[in-house]
Amino acid sequence: xxxxxxxxxxxxxxxxxxxxxxxxxxxxxxxxxxxxxxxxxxxxxxxxxxxxxxxxxxxxxxxxxxxxxxxxxxxxxxxxxxxxxxxxxxxxxxxxxxxxxx
Amino acid sequence: xxxxxxxxxxxxxxxxxxxxxxxxxxxxxxxxxxxxxxxxxxxxxxxxxxxxxxxxxxxxxxxxxxxxxxxxxxxxxxxxxxxxxxxxxxxxxxxxxxxxxxxxxxxxxxxxxxxxxxxxxxxxxxxxxxxxxxxxxxxxxxxxxxxxxxxxxxxxxxxxxxxxxxxxxxxxxxxxxxxxxxxxxxxxxxxxxxxxxxxxxxxxxxxxxxxxxxxxxxxxxxxxxxxxxxxxxxxxxxxxxxxxxxxxxxxxxxxxxxxxxxxxxxxxxxxxxxxxxxxxxxxxxxxxxxxxxxxxxxxxxxxxxxxxxxxxxxxxxxxxxxxxxxxxxxxxxxxxxxxxxxxxxxxxxxxxxxx
Numbered sequence: 478x479x480x481x482x483x484x485x486x487x488x489x490x491x492x493x494x495x496x497x498x499x500x501x502x503x504x505x506x507x508x509x510x511x512x513x514x515x516x517x518x519x520x521x522x523x524x525x526x527x528x529x530x531x532x533x534x535x536x537x538x539x540x541x542x543x544x545x546x547x548x549x550x551x552x553x554x555x556x557x558x559x560x561x562x563x564x565x566x567x568x569x570x571x572x573x574x575x576x577x578x579x
Numbered sequence: 580x581x582x583x584x585x586x587x588x589x590x591x592x593x594x595x596x597x598x599x600x601x602x603x604x605x606x607x608x609x610x611x612x613x614x615x616x617x618x619x620x621x622x623x624x625x626x627x628x629x630x631x632x633x634x635x636x637x638x639x640x641x642x643x644x645x646x647x648x649x650x651x652x653x654x655x656x657x658x659x660x661x662x663x664x665x666x667x668x669x670x671x672x673x674x675x676x677x678x679x680x681x682x683x684x685x686x687x688x689x690x691x692x693x694x695x696x697x698x699x700x701x702x703x704x705x706x707x708x709x710x711x712x713x714x715x716x717x718x719x720x721x722x723x724x725x726x727x728x729x730x731x732x733x734x735x736x737x738x739x740x741x742x743x744x745x746x747x748x749x750x751x752x753x754x755x756x757x758x759x760x761x762x763x764x765x766x767x768x769x770x771x772x773x774x775x776x777x778x779x780x781x782x783x784x785x786x787x788x789x790x791x792x793x794x795x796x797x798x799x800x801x802x803x804x805x806x807x808x809x810x811x812x813x814x815x816x817x818x819x820x821x822x823x824x825x826x827x828x829x830x831x832x833x834x835x836x837x838x839x840x841x842x843x844x845x846x847x848x849x850x851x852x853x854x855x856x857x858x859x860x861x862x863x864x865x866x867x868x869x870x871x872x873x874x875x876x877x878x879x880x881x882x883x884x885x886x887x888x889x890x891x892x893x894x895x896x897x898x899x900x901x902x903x904x905x906x907x908x909x910x911x912x913x914x915x916x917x918x919x920x921x922x923x924x925x926x927x928x929x930x931x932x933x934x
Contacts, residue, residue, distance in 0.1 A: 494628070524614060524726060532631045532879055534694075541879050543722050544690045556690075557715070558722045560784055 484568075484575040487514070495538060497529035498577065507568060507575060508549045510536055515549045516568040516577045522547075522554065522561035592843075592921040596731045597740045599776045603732030607844065612730045618847040619876055620892035627877065630884045630891070633694035637883045638686075641863065642702060645683070649675045653818060660814075673822035678829025680709035682866035682882075688718050691881040692866075708796065710830065711754065711761050711823035713768065715789045719781045728875060729843045729851045735780060738831075739839040741921035743914045748835075754827040768793035833865045836906045840913030842924040848875040850927050854889060855900040869903075872896055897927035 482500055490496045490509040497519055498505045504519030506528040517538070521528055526542040533539075537555065539546045545559030552563035567578040596603035607613050622630075652675050656668040686692040687703035707714040720735040727733035739748065750756045767774070768789050773781070781789065799819070806815040813821075841851045852871040861869070868874060870885035873892065880888050893899065900906040909925060916923050 523722075532628065534633065539690070539879060541877070543725055544878060546690070557718055557785060560782060 479567075479578045481569075481576040481578050484516075484577050487570050487573050487575055490514075490575070493533050495529050495531065495533050497527055500577075500579070503579070505566065505577060505579075506538065506549075507577060508533055508538065509575075510549065514568040514570055514575050516566040517547065517549060517552055518564045521545055521559065522563055523558045528563075592731065592741050594740060594742065594744075597737060599732065599735060599779050604730075605732070607727070607730050607733050610844075612727070612844055612846065613733050614726055615846050617728075617876075618849065620849075620895040622877070622888070622891050626891055627880075630877075630888050631879045631881075632884075633691065633881060634883065635694045635698065638692045638698070638702075638881075641866070642683070644863075645675070645679055652676075656817075669817060670825065672818075673824075673826030674829050675826070676709055676822035677711075677826030678833075679864045679866070680706040681830035681834065682864070682868050684710050684712060684717070685721070685868060686866050686882050688721055689878055691879065704792075708799070709823060710827075711758055713761070713765060713789065713796075714792050715785050716764070716768070716777060716781055719785065723780045725875065725878060728848065729838055729841070729845075731843050735776070737843070738834055738837070739914060739917075741843075741917045742919070743917040743921075745914070745918060748831075748914070752828040752831045754824045758824050758827070765793045765796050769797045829864065833861070833868065835910055836869065836900075836903065837871045839910050840917065840925045841927070847929075848872050849896045849929055853900055853906055854896070855903055855906045857903055861903065895930060895932075897929055 484498050484507050485496065487509065490507065492512070493510055495506050495508045498507050498516075499519075504527065506517050506519045508515040508517075510533060517528070519527055519529060521540040521542070523540065523543060523545045526540055528538050528540055528547075530541040531539045532541075533549070536549055537546050538549050540559065543558045545557070546555040547553065547559055547563045548555060550565070552565040554560055554562050569576050569578075595601070604613070649672065652668065652672040656665060656672045659665040659668040683692070683702055683706035687699045687706060690696065690699050692702060693699045703718075704714055707717065724734050724736040729737060731737075747756050754761075764774070764777075768777075771790055773786065773789070803815045803819050807813060836853050836855050838851055838853070841853065843851070845851050849872055852875050854872045855869045857865065857869040867882040867885040870889050873880065873885050873888045876892070877888060889899075900909075913923065913925055
């Protein structure tokens with residue numbers, strides 16, 4: 478059964494940015510975009526690089542190593558070298574705090 | 580993490596080591612050199628975010644200037660027909676057609692040239708054709724180049740393998756070795772055939788795209804060659820096709836500064852890449868790829884922001900080469916020595932705090 482996990486205060490992530498979040502041996506990328514929050518697996522499906530070091534542009538995260546791109550809303554891979562979609566997770570803000578459901 | 584040195588994979592490097600199948604790749608992987616973690620100069624996230632920002636204006640301006648220059652040189656060549664001036668005029672045309680296509684292919688391949696993605700994709704297809712590199716195959720080979728930069732048997736884009744083949748290197752200034760090989764691969768891909776090496780770095784899901792692109796190229800070349808036959812003239816090929824050969828010298832001239840003579844099998848781009856100060860004309864033609872350490876360490880940073888990235892990390896790097904001539908003063912003697920002594924390479928001295 479999924480559970481909501483506290484990530485960090487909303488203000489810890491700048492608008493149109495991403496932060497790495499590690500929990501229970503897993504790594505996630507948590508995004509803030511247009512005052513909404515999103516969460517995906519933390520590693521690029523291409524070569525397992527941390528996406529939190531990448532660039533967020535208009536709901537797209539670009540991997541810092543090979544520029545593979547994913548839509549942070551649904552994890553869709555948007556072109557080579559990213560060919561496999563990214564897993565996404567529900568995320569929400571309550572009381573100024575970001576929560577992630579895994 | 581000590582990334583400054585890895586032992587040579589073999590006591591005396593051999594050319595067969597560079598093969599992606601049956602070369603030194605497995606030994607490299609066993610030594611922890613494949614897909615490894617590389618040294619990164621510390622750059623604050625806020626500064627890096629600002630440097631990574633994309634922009635259409637500079638790339639649109641440069642692209643219009645570039646194609647304008649190609650068009651002008653083409654017109655000049657047309658009006659010089661029948662005179663000896665046609666030789667330098669076509670050399671200028673071919674140089675502009677092919678030389679800067681290398682850096683445009685490169686930047687557009689990374690997707691960093693423009694903010695608007697489709698513009699990068701269009702430029703990538705055009706530049707790939709002009710520089711004679713199959714778009715999808717070379718996109719994936721370049722991906723590997725960034726994962727395993729100068730790792731023997733893993734990196735398909737090592738321009739000056741050891742022992743150095745001086746004649747082959749010089750021939751490639753006019754794509755005499757590389758060009759026919761690439762055209763043969765175009766024909767093979769158009770027929771749906773892939774080499775084992777291609778299969779080792781191009782995922783199967785991308786093969787239909789490779790085949791489609793190869794068939795489009797074959798169709799273009801067929802039209803150009805057909806025009807030559809109909810017109811009883813070499814002119815169509817002189818304008819489209821052959822410039823990828825006679826204009827190749829410029830990207831080879833720039834490209835050798837990137838890695839030639841530097842050590843293989845190290846996990847630190849400060850040791851196996853060169854950053855070279857170049858004049859504004861060279862930097863326009865080469866789209867700032869002279870900041871090569873910076874590009875390899877942070878490939879998300881677009882060409883126009885590389886000088887600022889250089890400023891942010893230069894105190895953590897080996898001294899910059901003050902000019903292209905200074906770089907070649909090192910490259911030429913090193914490559915000549917590597918003909919007989921493949922273990923020799925340049926040793927870059929890093930700042931004391933990180934060396």
